[in-house]
Amino acid sequence: MSAQRADMKEKNSWHKSWVVALAAIGVIAVVALVVVTVVQNMPLSQKYKYGIVLDAGSSHTTVFIYEWPAEKDNNTGRAQQKHACNVKGPGISSYAGTPWKAGQSLRECMREAQENIPEKRHAQTPLYLGATAGMRLLEMKNSSASAEVFRAVSETLQTFPFSYQGARILSGQEEGAFGWVTVNYLDDRLKQGLKTTGALDLGGASTQISFVSKAFDGSESPVNSVTFRLYGNDYNLYTHSFLCYGKDQALRMALAHHTQSGPRSVQDPCFHPGYVATKDYSELYDSPCVSDRKPRGAPESFQHVGIGNFQQCQDVVRSLFNFSQCKYSQCSFNGVYQPPLQGLFGAFSAYYYTMSFFNLTDTSIPLDTVKERIARFCATPWQQVRQQNPGPKLKYLVEYCFAGTYLITLLTDGYNFTSETYSNINFIHKIKGSDAGWTLGYMLNLTNMIPAEAPDAPPLPYAGYVAIVTVIVLLLLVVLLLVVRAVGPRCSKRPHVV
Known part of the structure; x- marks a missing residue:
């Protein structure tokens, strides 16, 4: 009798250890499932790229900072204005007699740009200066003075830790076309394939008109035709710039x-x-x-x-x-x-x-x-x-x-x-926080040339995540079945008390 009780006690001890082990495995599996799910679904920090465009107009210069997600949006970077700084003093074309002052005038706003862009992104941030009608007129009047002004602003801009891409005079056609892109981009008309809005720009030295017309296919006046492909749609744009009519x-x-x-x-x-x-x-x-x-x-x-x-x-x-x-x-x-x-x-x-x-x-x-x-x-x-x-x-x-x-x-x-x-x-002045003007359209065009950066990805690929979760769930089911099977017979063999 005592041998039988000893044997039963040994079986109970083994049985108890087995149930405890299964319970431990189950707890570990549940913890693992929770951890994997939480880590996999944690919000990802958004990577941003930045670009700087200087609008060197006839009466003043403005420094615009744009940012956009590092991943692409329908093959066009989703750029938006982050900051704008109005340079003190007149436009750079006004410094023809003292070109070094043109460069010096930009320093304060460029220091603001340094503060508004993360330091780790400085070296990767492209910096462009686009000059419009004021410099077009100076180029016509005195090309050597125009060259000296550009040399002075380039020397200044190269002292900042950005990726300087040069300074140039935009054509009137570019100014008008990029203004049209800005207006329609900010209204989400390009992405949604809606009817576009024409653009009317009036500066100090020139004025531009740009719009899409069913009656215009470019054949009657090819010089006024610009073609864009944005968000998978083709646009044939009429645009003209009148120099001296600012x-x-x-x-x-x-x-x-x-x-x-x-x-x-x-x-x-x-x-x-x-x-x-x-x-x-x-x-x-x-x-x-x-x-x-x-x-x-x-x-x-x-x-x-x-x-x-x-x-x-x-x-x-x-x-x-x-x-x-x-x-x-x-x-x-x-x-x-x-x-x-x-x-x-x-x-x-x-x-x-x-x-x-x-x-x-x-x-x-x-x-x-x-x-x-x-x-x-x-x-x-x-x-x-x-x-x-x-x-x-x-x-x-x-x-x-x-x-x-x-x-x-x-x-x-x-x-x-x-x-x-x-x-x-x-x-209009601003649309969704961005100034209307040619600079955003210009920046959008440039973002298409900047390689897309790989976005932050979850720790596991989706298929791997699903597979791991499935295995853990199946393991939990097996453990549950084994525990039920182990505990069930013990409960059924308990002696009935009469």
Whole structure:
């Protein structure tokens, strides 16, 4: 009897050890399953790449920093604006006489760029400088001075720890086309294959119009045709840039119109009544846009007197456009082909800043009402204008009458917008946190040339993860069955108590 009890005690001990071992294996399997699942599904840190584009315009320079995920999005990097810094002082073309100052002017904003990009990414970050119409004009006027300015800015930019890719002058066609890409990219029209928005850009020295038109296939005017392939879709874009028709150079041309006879005093309808200033002839005509018109025998200066008349100002502005000749089916002005306007348009840069000053960015306001408001402003005495508008710098404030008149005349007489189609224009500054302009489109084009970086991947490939989880689950099932089998008979053999 005692031998039987000893044998049973030994079996119970072995049985108990076996159950404990199975339970331990089960616990380990559960822990392993939890750990693998948690680690595999932990959120991944997003890798970003960065790019810097300097927009060297005619009146100022802005440094834009863009970032985008290291992986590609439909073969186009998803770039967005991270930071923008306005360089103090005028545009780099203004430093033709002292080119070293052009380079020095960029340092403060470039130091900001260093702070806004992770240090480990500095060496991989491409840095580009794109110059627009101001440098185009300087190149026409004095190519050696243009080269010296570029040399100075390049020397400065190379002192920073980025991958400097050079400085160059963008063509007007590039400026217009990349502005169109920016507007449509920010609205997600390219990715979703929606109808595109046209782009209207007004700078200090040039203006651009770009849009897609069903009536334009590029055959009538190939020079105005640009083809893009973005997000798997092909776009045939009409674009044209008018050099000298930016706001500042157009004002020079308007003043040149008044001073063809070399007078000592000019009455100007585009400036407020009571405005009087002395202007220098040599300074006025110191631009390729008007240099060939300088009157012979003109005095050193003339008195610029404002009379503030919107209708007369419009007549002056219209004189800047040539509507008399067109060898195509239809033109905008100066004999330049333009297909019929189509769809919505985004108007930015000086378009936005000017209309924002007048509180006229809402294009549901009828065109006639817009003209009436600008006309009232132009007729307001200069002293009253200064008192009512203490914010803007006097340099800009005094030119708003001309700018508003010029802008409306350019859109209607120049580009053929009507009272009905004017409401298709949206005056925009930023879209989803990024400035409207050519630089983002330029950056998007460049990201296609930058090799995609492998994204952070989970620790296990998906198939391996599924296989491991399956094995652990099966192991748990086997352990559970063995425990049930081991415990079950013991429970059934317990003696019944009567």
